């Protein structure tokens with residue numbers, strides 16, 4: 018098969034970790050006889066510096082013309098202490114999600130046996146954790162009307178959802194649950210919010226189409242607790258944009274494998290894959306960043322965007338083998354030998 | 370001194386745990402020569418059953434006329450699966466907060482050395498945790514305009530904050546920080562929300578009035594992570610209503626002492642004290658509920674509402690002693706002898 022993949026390396030450690038994912042993907046393509054054409058494009062602070070815009074039209078065109086987007090990380094410290102700066106890298110992220118219609122953010126949280134000790138949680142609490150959040154990504158309070166009144170003294174943000182937006186996200190949730198543990202948890206705040214009541218009634222109405230899926234409804238505050246208490250009690254969770262932002266980050270840290278977690282953001286026509294970690298500016302250019310989350314994002318890309326399960330599995334196997342043999346960057350070295358970002362990438366590519 | 374205290378026992382285990390707090394408070398009053406007049410009033414499902422309203426006007430009058438309100442818990446399973454039922458216990462809660470002007474919810478999270486093992490987190494992560502959330506409680510998306518459009522197909526919830534609402538909450542945060550570790554963390558989502566930008570700029574402008582307080586600004590998703598990673602790195606955290614709902618529940622569970630955590634909701638004229646746990650319907654009437662969170666809420670009442678530190682300390686000492694000597698309910702008994710709700714209350718009262 019032939020693929021065009023848009024390559025959005027972004028800021029900080031983005032370019033370094035993306036380079037390893039490219040290396041590994043190329044090795045996979047070679048092994049299975051595929052042909053990948055990489056289409057690099059600017060995004061984030063790098064794009065602001067170059068063309069004054071965090072998600073330039075030229076980048077959008079490249080994404081639209083591609084079969085998938087592989088994304089590194091964006092964000093730069095020079096914007097950190099000024100959240101109201103007129104142009105910010107994050108705006109590019111939101112614009113990209115909206116313009117590519119990436120309405121579902123797929124965030125798995127699973128454990129690597131060798132990393133269980135890294136978790137702040139006790140082993141017995143997290144063993145066997147394997148959950149996936151589907152976070153709605155192009156609606157809700159992120160994209161509703163926002164602004165000031167009364168000469169700036171009053172601020173507002175509107176949270177809006179349509180039934181259709183809930184349905185298309187929930188549909189993905191039900192379908193995903195069918196391929197896994199057949200459990201779906203709808204996370205909302207239906208005891209307070211009207212948008213949450215729309216979520217709940219919409220999901221309730223869809224239950225009959227998936228009789229095999231056991232659906233539960235939990236309030237967001239209760240889930241924030243139970244994620245810490247019994248993360249391994251969950252299978253698939255669906256939720257709205259802001260709740261998803263908070264809970265997926267909380268979930269990622271409990272597994273002890275945060276630096277290894279990949280993610281996908283998918284819509285009807287486009288699909289993007291990225292590590293959940295940020296641009297980690299302190300590590301930039303030092304060849305110390307862990308490339309595994311980005312490499313695993315490439316695995317998700319083969320599986321979800323191209324339907325190539327075996328190719329994905331080969332990448333996952335290589336990562337597991339590297340972890341088992343200690344071919345890891347300093348964040349996982351635990352006093353043992355630490356390999357460089359590039360060296361881990363080389364090793365993974367050689368072991369495909 | 371003489372006090373009138375409104376007594377809102379509420380639903381489920383509410384009446385049982387409140388009874389113990391009354392017993393202990395009376396013992397304290399006797400010891401220190403105070404006179405307490407308790408004014409029982411209906412609230413929650415109990416009030417709906419009796420008068421069709423979860424926060425009746427008669428109850429409001431009693432609260433207004435009192436020096437403090439001691440609250441049990443509300444919520445009943447018969448309302449649980451129907452978040453859009455026309456009358457629900459939670460509506461009483463929101464109405465009560467609003468009508469009494471309880472704009473600041475004070476939620477401490479601390480550890481009891483003897484309970485560290487109960488935490489899902491590893492000991493070294495939580496040891497020394499002693500933080501307080503100040504959650505804004507009468508504004509934000511809880512109280513903004515909400516409803517449906519397009520024949521019910523679109524739902525909306527408006528989040529609104531005024532500078533004044535932020536200021537009065539932040540002021541309490543700065544003042545509290547001055548009495549503690551002098552660290553204040555403002556939790557927001559200023560990279561996305563206009564209300565959060567108002568929060569941040571308002572708090573920034575107040576920094577100069579409290580030069581001794583070290584202020585940090587963190588995004589809500591980052592705090593959801595760091596609370597699990599390093600809860601003991603926080604001192605005082607201030608945040609808006611919905612973020613506070615989620616994060617205070619998350620924080621409560623990490624300490625391992627959730628069943629013991631008290632809280633206060635305060636405004637300009639009124640103050641309410643309640644355990645953070647719910648109405649725990651399964652335990653109702655079984656004399657097994659842990660009364661300590663409610664008893665510690667009474668301690669907060671003596672300290673915060675009446676300025677009686679010594680009285681509060683005597684209650685805390687009694688609770689610590691009970692924990693040390695194993696005079697605990699079954700949730701803390703760990704295979705040892707479990708005492709009844711009433712017996713723990715009697716023991717605490719006798720040890721004042």
Ligand SMILES: CC(C)[C@H](C(=O)O)[C@@H](O)C(=O)O
Pocket residue numbers: 107110262560561590
């Ligand atoms: C950077 C920020 C706008 C973004 C979000 O809130 O969606 C990030 O936290 C994420 O989760 O991808």
Ligand SMILES: CC(C)[C@H](C(=O)O)[C@@H](O)C(=O)O
Pocket residue numbers: 208209238459462614
């Ligand atoms: C019951 C519910 C409305 C309430 C809230 O969200 O404020 C509860 O979760 C709380 O935190 O007191």
